[in-house]
Amino acid sequence: MTELEGWLTLATRRLSKDSAALVRSEIQEHYESARESALAGGATEEQAARTALATLGEPQVANRQYRRVLLTSEEARILRESNWEARAVCKYPVAKWFLLSIPVAFLSAAVALLLTGGMSPITRVLLAAAIATSLVCVAPFLPIYTPSRARVYRAIKCIVLPSALFLAFGPDSRKLSWLLICCLWLLVHAETTRMSIRRKLPVAQWPKQLYL
Numbered sequence: 001m002t003e004l005e006g007w008l009t010l011a012t013r014r015l016s017k018d019s020a021a022l023v024r025s026e027i028q029e030h031y032e033s034a035r036e037s038a039l040a041g042g043a044t045e046e047q048a049a050r051t052a053l054a055t056l057g058e059p060q061v062a063n064r065q066y067r068r069v070l071l072t073s074e075e076a077r078i079l080r081e082s083n084w085e086a087r088a089v090c091k092y093p094v095a096k097w098f099l100l101s102i103p104v105a106f107l108s109a110a111v112a113l114l115l116t117g118g119m120s121p122i123t124r125v126l127l128a129a130a131i132a133t134s135l136v137c138v139a140p141f142l143p144i145y146t147p148s149r150a151r152v153y154r155a156i157k158c159i160v161l162p163s164a165l166f167l168a169f170g171p172d173s174r175k176l177s178w179l180l181i182c183c184l185w186l187l188v189h190a191e192t193t194r195m196s197i198r199r200k201l202p203v204a205q206w207p208k209q210l211y212l
Contacts, residue, residue, distance in 0.1 A: 003053055004031055010059035015066060016076035023066055027056060075197050082209035096141070103134035121170060128168035135160050139212045147203060150211035154191075157212075161187055 008027060012020035034055045038048035056062070071079070110126035117123070135157055144153050165183050169176055198210060 003049070004028070007053060007056060007059045011056075011062045011066065013063055014072050014074075015063075016071045016073050018076070019066065019070035019072070022070070031056065069200060071197065071200055075193060075200070078193060079197060079207070079210075083207050099137040099140070102137050103130050106130035106133060124170045125168045128164040131167070132161055132164040140208060144211050145208065147211075153212060158191070 008024055011027065012023050015023065031052045034052035035048045038051040039045070043051060106126050107130035110123055110130055113120060113123040113126065139153065142153075144150055162184060165180060166173055169180055173180055194210065198206065201210070
């Protein structure tokens, strides 16, 4: 492995394939330009290679900078999965009705238990599931296709989903705070990852799922 290849390996760590290919192309062009300038100045091949590599800086620092502006491998995976889910729903009408039936099923079960046995822990969990799934499963079919509408929806989601968790845990929220924190952390992690993807992609390239 050449020194340049070792530098590129470190600099493109955890980047998506497309991001890594873009970085490699730009860095190799910059490297060759710096090497040719050094050769024109009278440096030997070895000296020119060292000089050109030095102009690239530290690969670890470059990697951190690239990950702030380019898609990482994890973000690219999440984006692919979101696109696949959206295509599956559009391609198979039965998938649409299945999604819409999930919150209805939870709500029906919760109402039935509420009428027969009152507000039990299972009833709370079913009500919370009905609220959460209605927000998540119905959203792909709502006219949310502008950044302003997306911000309103996400603000509602940030209020409703944690509230649904507190409803599910009920009086035991304090006793089971560790589990509640884990659930909230998963929500926060998913949303921060989506925020990072939105920041890196122009709005014109956002799939429907990225608005939600």
